[in-house]
Amino acid sequence: MSEPDDYFDERSDAGGTIRPAYAAYDDWFQQQETQALRRKHREAEGQFRRTGITFNVYGEDEAEERLIPFDMVPRIIGSAEWRKLSRGIEQRVSALNAFMYDLYHRQEIIRAGRIPERLFRNNAAWLPNMVGFTPPGGVYTHIVGIDLVRTGPDDWFVLEDNARTPSGVSYMLENRETMMAMFPDLFSQVGVETVSNYPRRLAKSLAACAPAAATGKPVVAVLTPGIYNSAYFEHAFLADQMGAELVEGSDLRVIDGRVAMRCTHGYQPVDVIYRRVDDEFLDPLTFNPDSMLGVPGIMDVYRAGGVTIANAPGTGVCDDKAIYSFMPEIVEFYTGEKPLLPNVQTWRCADDDSLAYVLDNLAELVVKEVHGSGGYGMLIGPTASKREIEKFRKKLVADPENYIAQPTLSLSTCPIFTKSGLAPRHVDLRPYVLVSPDKIDITPGGLTRVALKKGSLVVNSSQGGGTKDTWVLKE
Amino acid sequence: MLGRTANSLFWMFRYLERAENTARLLDAGLRMALTRDIATAEAEWKSVIQTAGRRTEYEAKYDDYNGQQAWNFILRDKDNPVSVMDMIDGVRTNARAARNAISSEVWEAINDSWMQIKDLLARPVGQGAVGNVVASIRQAGTLAHGAMAGSMLRDAGFHFARAGTFLERADSTARILDIKYYLLLPSLSYVGSSLDTGQWDNVLRSVSGDRAYRWLNAGQIDARGIVEFLVLDNRFPRSLAFCHSALREELLALARIHKTQGECNELMRQSDMRLTDLTVEQVFDQGLHQFLIDFQNTNAAIARAIGDDYRFHI
Numbered sequence: 001m002s003e004p005d006d007y008f009d010e011r012s013d014a015g016g017t018i019r020p021a022y023a024a025y026d027d028w029f030q031q032q033e034t035q036a037l038r039r040k041h042r043e044a045e046g047q048f049r050r051t052g053i054t055f056n057v058y059g060e061d062e063a064e065e066r067l068i069p070f071d072m073v074p075r076i077i078g079s080a081e082w083r084k085l086s087r088g089i090e091q092r093v094s095a096l097n098a099f100m101y102d103l104y105h106r107q108e109i110i111r112a113g114r115i116p117e118r119l120f121r122n123n124a125a126w127l128p129n130m131v132g133f134t135p136p137g138g139v140y141t142h143i144v145g146i147d148l149v150r151t152g153p154d155d156w157f158v159l160e161d162n163a164r165t166p167s168g169v170s171y172m173l174e175n176r177e178t179m180m181a182m183f184p185d186l187f188s189q190v191g192v193e194t195v196s197n198y199p200r201r202l203a204k205s206l207a208a209c210a211p212a213a214a215t216g217k218p219v220v221a222v223l224t225p226g227i228y229n230s231a232y233f234e235h236a237f238l239a240d241q242m243g244a245e246l247v248e249g250s251d252l253r254v255i256d257g258r259v260a261m262r263c264t265h266g267y268q269p270v271d272v273i274y275r276r277v278d279d280e281f282l283d284p285l286t287f288n289p290d291s292m293l294g295v296p297g298i299m300d301v302y303r304a305g306g307v308t309i310a311n312a313p314g315t316g317v318c319d320d321k322a323i324y325s326f327m328p329e330i331v332e333f334y335t336g337e338k339p340l341l342p343n344v345q346t347w348r349c350a351d352d353d354s355l356a357y358v359l360d361n362l363a364e365l366v367v368k369e370v371h372g373s374g375g376y377g378m379l380i381g382p383t384a385s386k387r388e389i390e391k392f393r394k395k396l397v398a399d400p401e402n403y404i405a406q407p408t409l410s411l412s413t414c415p416i417f418t419k420s421g422l423a424p425r426h427v428d429l430r431p432y433v434l435v436s437p438d439k440i441d442i443t444p445g446g447l448t449r450v451a452l453k454k455g456s457l458v459v460n461s462s463q464g465g466g467t468k469d470t471w472v473l474k475e
Numbered sequence: 476m477l478g479r480t481a482n483s484l485f486w487m488f489r490y491l492e493r494a495e496n497t498a499r500l501l502d503a504g505l506r507m508a509l510t511r512d513i514a515t516a517e518a519e520w521k522s523v524i525q526t527a528g529r530r531t532e533y534e535a536k537y538d539d540y541n542g543q544q545a546w547n548f549i550l551r552d553k554d555n556p557v558s559v560m561d562m563i564d565g566v567r568t569n570a571r572a573a574r575n576a577i578s579s580e581v582w583e584a585i586n587d588s589w590m591q592i593k594d595l596l597a598r599p600v601g602q603g604a605v606g607n608v609v610a611s612i613r614q615a616g617t618l619a620h621g622a623m624a625g626s627m628l629r630d631a632g633f634h635f636a637r638a639g640t641f642l643e644r645a646d647s648t649a650r651i652l653d654i655k656y657y658l659l660l661p662s663l664s665y666v667g668s669s670l671d672t673g674q675w676d677n678v679l680r681s682v683s684g685d686r687a688y689r690w691l692n693a694g695q696i697d698a699r700g701i702v703e704f705l706v707l708d709n710r711f712p713r714s715l716a717f718c719h720s721a722l723r724e725e726l727l728a729l730a731r732i733h734k735t736q737g738e739c740n741e742l743m744r745q746s747d748m749r750l751t752d753l754t755v756e757q758v759f760d761q762g763l764h765q766f767l768i769d770f771q772n773t774n775a776a777i778a779r780a781i782g783d784d785y786r787f788h789i
Contacts, residue, residue, distance in 0.1 A: 049590065050583050227571045240575035250789060251477050262478045264631055264785040265733055 008152045008412040009424050010075065021078040021473060024190040034421070040182050041072055041417060047178060069466035070175060071416040072182065075427060075448040079475040082193075082444060085148070085156060085431070088341030090440045091331060093144050093433050096163055096318050098334035100140035103317065104130045109333050115326045122401065123323070124371060125164070125316030127279065129286060133303055135312040136211045137437035142310035143202070143274070144433040145169075145447075148341070150412040157344045157409070158327070159428065163318035164311060165276055168447040168467075169432050170234035173198060173241075175469040176445070191474035193444035199241030201434055201441055206242075206272045208436035212305035213258060214271040220244040221261060223252075223275040225293045235276050245270075249277070254297040259307045272308040273298075279313045321370045321404045322348060345407055349400040358405040359396065362389050365405040367396065380457070382408050411457055414468065416450060426451045428459050429470065444472035478786030480576045481635045485781065487569035487585075488619075488639035494562040495616035496647040496682075498609045500526055501546055503680035505605065508542050519677075520545040526654045526681070529555055546605055551596045559612060560596050563589055566615075578626040581619060588615035631732050638725040638781060645718035646774050651681050652705055653767040675701050682713045702763060703755040715770060716750060722777070723747060729785070737784030739777055746773045 011022045018026045048067050077085070102108050103120060110117050120126045145166025147159040176195050180187055203220060210218035224235035226248050239246035251261050252270070260267035275282065281293040285300075301307050317323060323330075325346040331339040347354035347365075358365060362381050369377040379392040396403055413424035431446035448468040449459035459465040504523035508516040520540040524533045527549055536554050537544055550559045567589040570582060592615065595608045620640075627633045655678045675696055679685040688696075688704050688711075709716040723743050730736045749769075758766050782788060 050587055051579070227568065232571070233574075236571070236574035245477055246480075246575050247477065248479065251479050262786050262789070264476050264478050264481050264729075266786070 007410050007424070007426070008150065008155075010150070010412050010414045010427075011424075021076045021081070025074065025076060025186070025471075028186050028189050037072070037417065044070055044072060044178050044182055047181070048174070051174070068171060069452060070178065071450055071452075071466050071468045072179065073415050073417050073422065074179065074469045074471045075414045075429070075450075076471045076473065079193075079473050082472045085341070086442050086444075088156070088339070089146050089431060089433060089442055091335055091337065091340050092146060092158065092161070092327070093141070093435060093440055095327075095331040095334045096144065096161060097138075097140050097435060099330050100163075100312070100315060100318065101134070101138060102334070104314065105132065105134075109330065112333070114329050114333050115323075119320075119322055119326070120317055123317050123320050125279065125314065125320060127314035129299060129303075130312070130314040135209075136305070136308045137209045139209050139310075139435050139437060140312040141315050141318065142206065142209060142312075142435050144435065145430045146341075146433065148429045148431070149344070149409055150429075151410045152412075156341060158324075158341050159344055159409075160321075161318050161324060161327070162430070164316040165278070166430070166432065167231045167234055167276075168430060168449075169198060170237040171467050172432065172443075172445060172447045172470065173237075175447075175467055179469045190471070193472040193474055195443050195445040198432065198443050199238060201443070202238065202274075203242040203244065205434040205436040205439070205441060206274055206308075206310055208438070209308050209310060210271045211308045213269075213307070218271040219269065220272045220274065221247045221270045223247055223249070223273050223277055225249075225277050225281070229276070231276065238274070244274075247273075249281075249291075249293045249295055252295040252298070254295065254301055257301060257304060257306050259295060259298055259301050270307065272310060274310050279316060282309070282313060319371075321346075321368055322350070322401075325404055344409060347405040349396060349403040349405060354405075355396075355400045358403075359393060362393060362396075364408065366408055367392060367403050367405045370402050370404060380408070408457065414448070414450065416452065416466075416468075423454070425454070426457050426459065427468070445470040476576065476631045476635075478788070480573045481631065481785050482782065482787035483569040483573035484576060484632050484635040485639035485787070487566050487573060488636045489643040490562045490565040490569065491585075491616055491619055492640050492643035493557075493647065494559050494566065494612055496644070496651075497527060497549060497559050497562070498612035499683055500651070500681050501549060501605070502609050502613075503677050504545070505542070505609070506680060507677055516542065522655070522677075524548070526651055528650070532556060543599075543602065543605075547599050550600055550608060560593070563592050563612070563615070566619075573632070576632045578622065578628075580622040580626040584618040584622040585615075588618060591615075631729060634725045634728045634732070635781075635785070638722060638729070641718045641722040641725065642774060642778055642781075644713055645715055645722065646771060648682055648705055648713050648715055648718065649767045649770050649774070651678060652702070653764060653771075655681075672696050678705070684711055684713060687711055699755055699759070702758060706758060706766075707750075707753065707755060719743075719746065719750060726777075726781070733785075737780065739780035739784050742773065742777045742780050746770075746777070749773075 010019065012018050045067065048070060099109065109115055141163040143166060145162035145168065147162065148156050149159045150156050172195055206220050207218040220242060221244055222235050222239040224232060224246055226232065229235070236246055245261060247261050252259055255267050258269040259273065260269050277293050280287045281291040283294050283296065283299040284291050285296045298307065299313070302309055324343065325348050327343055328339050347358050349355045349358055358367065362379070365381045367379040367381070379388065381389065411426040411428065414427045415422035416425045427448050427450045429446050429448050432443050434441040448470040449465045450468050451457060451459045452464065452466045500523055504520060507519040511519060517540045520542055524530050524540065524545055529549065532555055533548055548555055552558055567585055570577060570585045574582060588611070592611055595604065595611060600608050623633070623636065655674060675698055676685065679688050679701060682705065684705065688701065691704070692700055704711060704714065706715050708714050709720055711717055726740050726743050730740050
């Protein structure tokens with residue numbers, strides 16, 4: 001692998017000159033004492049543990065709850081740059097929604113021959129129950145997380161679309177809270193766009209998608225699989241911040257054509273459910289009959305306009321990496337414009353030519369399962385052993401349709417705070433997008449994930465990555 | 476408020492109270508053991524295990540009673556179906572489940588205590604550390620109640636939490652009284668005699684009532700006085716009268732919020748009628764044991780009724 005010097009560093013250029021976005025922060029940083037910063041760093045970790053900002057790791061009894069390591073050097077994005085990114089994100093998200101509508105209605109894009117039908121026919125996230133049905137307000141993906149990576153001054157790429165249930169937004173919020181508590185003076189010196197109104201914006205955006213049956217102020221609830229889910233902290237946090245109820249499947253039942261929650265007063269109808277359980281567990285009558293997480297009959301209520309489910313069932317189609325590979329075509333088809341944010345070059349192993357190329361170049365490529373997530377079930381060619389590559393080759397040949405491949409990207413770096421001072425590490429970025437019938441609302445910032453190991457390109461929290469506060473500078 | 480959340484708040488505070496009461500019990504045990512010779516200390520630890528309701532499980536594992544073995548069994552043993560660590564875990568699990576019905580101050584108090592106690596109980600607790608452990612457990616309760624008082628909205632959730640606290644506390648005092656009264660004496664003829672003065676002193680210590688009692692009674696210790704104090708004196712925050720009066724207030728507050736009285740209010744009323752104008756003579760006439768058993772049964776019935784009235788379960 002190449003040295004970090006070969007990568008685009010967001011803070012400074014190759015000659016060590018600080019880039020404009022970091023100028024004000026750098027001035028502040030120069031005035032700080034290293035000892036004091038170290039102490040602050042330890043305090044921050046203690047604070048995270050006390051507030052219980054943890055995520056659960058499956059299959060590890062003792063380490064049931066873990067902290068995601070937090071790095072206290074912010075990742076900074078200039079305002080002009082953010083505007084550019086925002087336009088690209090907005091374009092992509094509106095295309096995603098138009099695409100979902102089309103897929104579940106006339107399927108013009110398939111008739112036009114722009115994407116093959118097998119893409120969704122073979123897609124486990126495709127829901128025949130959604131065909132011909134339009135969700136309230138026509139919104140499919142209410143909350144979207146778009147994963148971006150950067151390779152140069154003007155080179156941003158979309159790595160992944162998370163249209164189903166993007167997580168991590170609580171870290172965006174808590175990272176900012178922690179930074180403000182640690183360095184209040186810093187925020188008076190540098191103008192940073194606020195992210196803390198995200199829960200209010202989320203509540204408003206969800207309420208704007210109330211179903212036909214809603215009367216009065218829409219009642220919003222967050223549906224969680226429960227306290228043992230890896231993202232439970234986030235579910236509780238968002239419900240708390242929105243002033244919404246945090247419900248589990250067993251709290252809900254269908255009464256008189258509405259979904260109602262069991263309160264100490266009796267059953268109260270819920271208008272909008274921000275669900276953090278997967279489609280297949282939503283309704284045991286429609287999907288997995290063994291699931292205890294969902295609500296029997298909720299899909300019937302949904303289809304009759306009695307409740308809004310956010311994100312809409314069947315949205316997971318968009319998270320599919322084979323669909324991802326067609327996103328440039330999809331964006332163009334629905335917006336009539338060239339995509340502002342390009343995809344990472346992607347080989348679809350379902351195509352014979354691509355497969356041949358991928359098999360010849362496994363050692364240089366990243367190969368991912370089409371439906372995989374969170375860094376599982378993938379091959380990172382450059383760091384894999386010969387044996388791992390040969391093992392993966394067999395899987396690939398046996399089921400090529402299940403894989404895509406991408407080049408190993410020269411991800412940009414940002415400095416993290418280490419024992420020996422600042423050191424560059426690779427980062428990605430997940431901005432959060434809210435969609436209501438008349439608005440696409442992008443929070444200025446997002447979650448920056450950072451690989452803590454020197455040279456590592458893996459930023460996933462489940463694989464030992466950390467997070468940073470992400471700043472968008474005020475104009 | 477969700478029924479499930481109400482249930483979590485109720486149990487979160489029951490477990491917290493139970494852990495705190497167990498710590499008091501251990502505290503009394505430690506003190507007794509320090510002031511006795513080894514042979515009697517063994518009997519005292521037996522009484523502590525008995526009072527904690529863990530005699531069967533303990534004796535299935537050990538043949539003898541010594542302090543270190545006994546307090547480790549109560550605090551952290553995996554063969555103890557409900558160790559203090561389990562109770563503290565129960566507090567935190569319920570707090571997590573009711574995370575958005577408690578203030579962040581309450582959550583942080585609970586989470587902080589949990590981390591601290593978990594750490595203290597990670598290894599067997601030796602003679603030098605047990606006092607610290609017991610203090611930490613008691614402090615956990617104090618911190619959580621303080622955070623509650625200072626930061627929680629006085630809505631249904633607050634009253635469910637308090638109802639759990641007083642229900643558990645009443646139960647605990649009744650259990651401690653009953654077991655001491657019934658099991659520690661060589662025979663029933665010893666009841667009321669001066670022989671059991673030391674044991675009654677320990678009863679008082681187990682509920683942290685020794686100082687208050689001495690203050691009120693100028694140091695006179697006798698069964699009648701202590702029973703009157705722990706059953707009927709509504710100035711002492713762990714007496715049955717005090718706990719039931721507080722529980723009644725919480726249940727009335729819940730009835731006001733829900734604009735309807737439930738079965739729990741009715742059972743509470745019946746229980747109050749039995750306690751009103753009750754004298755210590757009547758308690759002894761009825762038989763203290765029988766009285767306490769009735770009291771605990773009523774408690775259990777009230778707890779069940781709260782769950783039914785407020786839809787704790789499907």
